[in-house]
Amino acid sequence: MGYFSNGTEGSMYEDQYCSRCVHHDGADGKSGCHVWLAHLLFNYKECGTGSAGEQILDLLIPQNEHDTFNAQCSMFHAARPEDKPQRIEPMPAMREWAKERGLI
Numbered sequence: 001m002g003y004f005s006n007g008t009e010g011s012m013y014e015d016q017y018c019s020r021c022v023h024h025d026g027a028d029g030k031s032g033c034h035v036w037l038a039h040l041l042f043n044y045k046e047c048g049t050g051s052a053g054e055q056i057l058d059l060l061i062p063q064n065e066h067d068t069f070n071a072q073c074s075m076f077h078a079a080r081p082e083d084k085p086q087r088i089e090p091m092p093a094m095r096e097w098a099k100e101r102g103l104i
Helices: 007-016 034-046 052-060 092-100
Strands: none
16 A cells, blocks of 8 residues: 655655646545545554555555555546656665665
8 A cells, every 4th residue: 555654755646646647636626536535544544454445545556566665546647648747766865764674
């Protein structure tokens, strides 16, 4: 499931994917994305439980197979062709920190 270790990581993900997605503002233009809301409300509670809720969150925002960073949301649909997300690489210091702890 999408896991964000801090607010900065979540903001980077939102900038990379959510802000460029047709679902960003919700169907009514103001309610927001239900996938993002589900992660905000239930991620901490479901993380590591093996529950159906965790499995659903895993399907919505999976982690990349080769590292611990979050993959593109499965509901992502670019608002316009030029809005396709670009991979944002973590700062070198963050990558080194993660390597030291065996996270990647």
